[in-house]
Amino acid sequence: MEWQGTKALPTCRKTQAVREFMRVESEVLFSSRGLGWSGLLMEQHRFRAGEWPASTLSGPILCLWNNLETLRCDHPDANGHFVPKLVHPGTLSFYTAGDLPPAHPRSQIDGLICAFDSDFLLGVPQEIMSESNTRSVADGVISQDKRCFMDAPVQHILERLSEAARIRTLGSCYANHLISLLNARLLHILGMDANRIWLRNKIDVMTLRRLTDRVDATPNLDLDLDTLAVERGCSKRHLLRSFxxxxxxxxxxxxxxxxxxxxRRLMLKPALSLIDIAFECGFASQAHFTYAFRQRQGATPSDYRRRL
Structure with missing residues (x-):
């Protein structure tokens, strides 16, 4: 199929949500429209590299990023700076109605997009529905991602539904059975992981923003628990628990x-050496920087930089 914009899509509720999620032109590889599926619209899209503007969703979306290799897609951090994030094959993203942040995919990316009927929302925990979709990343290392996860059963169900949508010969009863299994598994994950993935905000956003700004401005600043507790007006124990x-x-x-x-943000500047970046970010030595980076990213700074 040719690359097409969202204007060609029909205006039903689920298709509207898919259009809002896409935001840019795409190649539609297949769609479940017209197959008589109950409660779910599924479309496979291929996106070119480029800039995805911010958007607003009117309904829930699940996306399986089924690219064949790990890709880079930059997302905004806590201060709105775009930093490199890696999208691993098999990453699942779930978004509720609300604002979507911008994104900058650096290469072609494939996404299996699913939109649900409003009845699905009745089973989603309220704390998840009330959370925003912002700070969504695919690696989950820095911001403890609230929207992305991996789950083999969900991926397996989506692959079987994809096959049904592609060959278009399997009956709707089979697809609707798979949709019921998908809904049940998703609701189980959302309920089970509500306290882990969709974390309750016990420390106000402004406190975290001030802390982020201070670390960014003075990375080698030593902020001990006593100082932070006094600034918050609470005990160290309460600070640790709420944090x-x-x-x-x-x-x-x-x-x-x-x-x-x-x-990671400074690695985008080729003029800066890794030792310069280490000191700029408050590490006492390049060895300390390498150790901390590998612990969180699974790769040394030099290996990670080569993949950008």
Missing amino acids: RASTGRSPHQYILDLRIEKA
Whole structure:
């Protein structure tokens, strides 16, 4: 099929949500439209590299990123700076109605997009529905991603539904059975992982933003627990408990991840050496930087930079 924009799509509710999620021109490889499926619209899209503008979703979307290799897609960090993120094959993204952040895929990317009927939302925990879709990344290392995950059963069901949509000879009863299994599995994941993936915000956003700004401006600043607790007006024990509830990490881990996030951003500047980046991000030595980076990224800074 030819590359086409969203104007060619019909205006039903589920198709509207797919159009809002896409935001850019794409090649439609197949679609379940007209197959009589109940409660789900599935379309396989191929996107070119480029800029995806911010958008607003009117309904829930699940996307399986089924590219054949790991790709780079830049997303905004906590300060709105675009940093390199890696989209691994098999990554699943779930988004509720609301604002979508911009994204910059650096190469062609394939996405199996699924839109649900409104009845599906009745089973989604309210805390997930009320969370925003912002700071969505595919690697989940820096921002403890709230929207992306991997699950073999969901991927297997989506692959079987994809086959049904492509060959268009399997009956709707078979597809609807798979859709029921998909809904049940997703609701199980969302309910089971609500406290892990969709973390409750126990520390206000402004506090985290001020901490992020301070680390960004003075990366080697030593912020101990006593200082942070006094600034928050609480005990160290309460600070640790609320920080973990909000971010999934201790203050020390959060600050270290902020430094790694800044390092990933600086790696886009070829004029900066890795030792310069290490000192700029508050690490005492390149060895310390390499150790911390490998612990969180699974690769050394030099190996990671070569993949950008």
